[in-house]
Amino acid sequence: MTTSTRIIYADVPEELLPICRTAGYIRADIWRRYGGLKTAGKSANDPRKEITELRLYDSLPIDGTIRGETTKDIIHDVFLYRAAAQQKVRKAIFAKAKGDQDELKRLYALLRYGDWTTEPFLHHQMRKHFKHGKSQVDNQFVVRSDKFRVEMVDDKLVVVIHVASKYGKPIRLTTTTSGKNVHLIGKNLRIILIGKNLRIIVRNNQTEIHYSFDKTKNRPCGQAVIGIDKGYTEAFVDSDGQAHGKGFGKVMSEYGDKTHQTGQSRNKLYALEKKHRQAGRISKADRIKNNNLGNKKINGRKERAHQRLRDIAFKAAHSIVDKAEVVAAEDLTGPIPKTHPWKKYNRKMTSWAKGVLAEALESTAKQRNANLVLVNAAYTSQMDSNTHLLEGKRVGDKFYRANGDVLQADFNAARNVRHRLDDHEITLYTPYKEVRRILLSRSTGATERHRHELQEALALVNRVRNNSKTQCAVLHRV
Template sequence: MKVTRIAYSARLNPGKYAALSEQARRLGRVRGEVWQRYGSINGVGAGLRDRQVRNQWLTDGTHLQFGVSANAWKETVRDAMADIGANLAAAKVGVRRAIDRRTNDPAERKRMFAALRTNQWADDPFLSRQMRTHWKRGRNRTHDQIVVRADKYNAVVDRGRRLWLAIPGLEPRKMVTIPLSTTVAPTGTLRLILRGGRVAVHYQIDPATMRSSQRPCGDRTIGVDKGYTEALTDSDGALHGCALGALLTSESDRLKERNRRRAKLRSIANTAAARGDHAKAHRITANNLGTVKRDRQASRHRAAVRTEVFTAVHRVVDKAATIVAEDLTRTFAGRKALGRNVNRRLAAWTKGVTAEALKNVSERRGSVLVHVNAAYTSQACHRCGRLGRRSGDRLHCTSCGVVCQADVNAAINILQRAGDPDIALHTPHHKVKQILQDRTDRHRTRLPVQDSSPATVGRRANYPNRSAMSIDWEAGSRQ
């Protein structure tokens, strides 16, 4: 695993930025050509590799139309083919869920998974339909990036201790030097992103060299629930990242007010242009409707959110060798209609950042991350298993009468879900609800387990419905 670091340019010459922008624009045409030709079943879906594409372009002369150096367009082809492959892999996640819903036969599942893994799904009618549903043909929208190979750039420090990065330009044997705002020279393959007159240099480092990666992890198994007001709530009842909700809410309200003012100014500019006062319209657009300040504020907000989330995850890993978390890659649409302000704030919920932080930090520090099915973990009582009634941050169980904090209850359910033999990761939510209701009905009427097949009995023997740690937690809570 590698960790990405970013170095920014400092007081870059406008002429150099214009030259880099032109190079990035031409390389954007290379990306567009790759997506147009190979972003389908006959391209990456058929197992085509970037080296085969490069050889084909050298043979038919396609590379001559772009006007960039050989290394530049070859690295761009490799990067674009990797993007198409990632797009294909993301589509296969949805197809795997469809396979889980379609059949319970292990042999049939194994056959379908093997066909999907080896890209032989075109011959299977079901897999072919599912891939056409989940794999949407994409297009290139990236025209501001330059990929530079590790042996094609130089980094030197001048007498003033300023680091200069020299990369190949459009002219042969002529380098473009970029002053960086750091003294640490980047290593490996570089990705240059040009935005707002500034160059961001992305490079990867070994996470073992980071100080945070050398912190030892804990020795317990902890369930965590991802939230809005706080980043994580663990099964011990501890809250982590409590400033996340305030960050998201304040930014959402600020964007609402700012966009309201910008819309008013845009209306004034359009009205002025309609009556022929183009000078006034130009002044408003140039001085009040720019994007440099807006993008800078958005970047600062994203950095603050990531800092809060990663700090929260580090605190969880400090006491956990195994982290059990819900899988939120699939969206769940609620039936209750919410207000516009609530919908706007929830739209900024950074569950993707939290998932990335859990995966990143757990891998670097040596802990294990286990994903479980998230269905009804926030609505079921962790003691009796019946569906309760949630009011704000409290869960009221109408069966056993317990009232508990909703996020803590969800974290305990997530911890118990890791040892559940009946609820798999991709079990549909309506089946999860039926399983929970059947269990509570059997417990209330004291009926034996109905499914007594050898396979189920063996699973229940190896994976009890409630883990020993959750039972110990309940015993301690009763005391």
């Protein structure tokens, strides 16, 4: 059984505003105090004990249970941030140890038990990856499970938050749901206020109530072992050649192109507003700013695109797990390394789109008891999946083998990802330069043998390209 988060929406009582602002102050202060290397060697309980002993926030105008639960939630965020930094440092340790198991265990132990300040290398890496955090979030707080009740009013679910009498009456949140399949009893609630009076504006005049729910494992996984590669036209392509999540790229392209066009138009309006303001036509500048430079439509478009991508990504993930028990995949949350990044691609393949793919795959595999294994994806797009050697060349969505055969590029990469699952010499944290050295050492003879064939194949590709360009130029002149 896995746990996930659901959201229900409610109105915005005025009593929520001062609670959110006070919780925002607490959040900012905790990040200022504990969001850096000061937490070395400490657990999450140590800051909580210190806050309790010093009574840092007891004088603030906020209910005690809300203050306590929100403080605990903030501290967990800080230590989660530290854990993410430690994961990056583990990669640096693996690269430094160079196969020395004793050194590897020693550095891992120092990192795990918080003694990184005693080792110059670890101290440097933690300063690099665990930069002092800060927070400007002032629109949410946490309600303990025994400090609210639910009731039905006019066929709508109402959440009543209990606060101490000196801070006012109970706060009533009238939701938009009938309460069907909503189970809040015994669970903490995260109240996120989205409104015009706060710094963060996503949806005007709405309160989001986040709560956890348990997913049951009611669908079994498949039995195959496959590798997958993320695509653009589709969400994934597996090592059997099957595409999953068709239409993913179309949604991203539509959203990216529309956003780009809107941004260009808004830049002109920004310049016009600035021009009128500098000329003293303040009223006209204010009308342009208020009526044409808002974010409501932009944020609504982003939210709709995000929901469509999530729908496609989760359907694709279920389609993969339907056939596979073990899924080999690259780390979808990492950046795409490119010497010369394709600006248009980077705009369309936004970071949150890649995050949707990673979330869908991880959540679905966990829920259906499949095994998701992350592998090192270095050079998987540049290897020949038939020979597993670093030969051939990828051009767009085609991979040209050394003997002249052509493969679909994502299918070729997915097969290489599947093979990387059984490659014990190349681990997840092996640096890409070391991966290249290993691959070249394997393919020394093959590279010499097929170099001439590869040059002929690439020459053929170039001739086809040049002929196509010539034909297009002739048609254009005609």
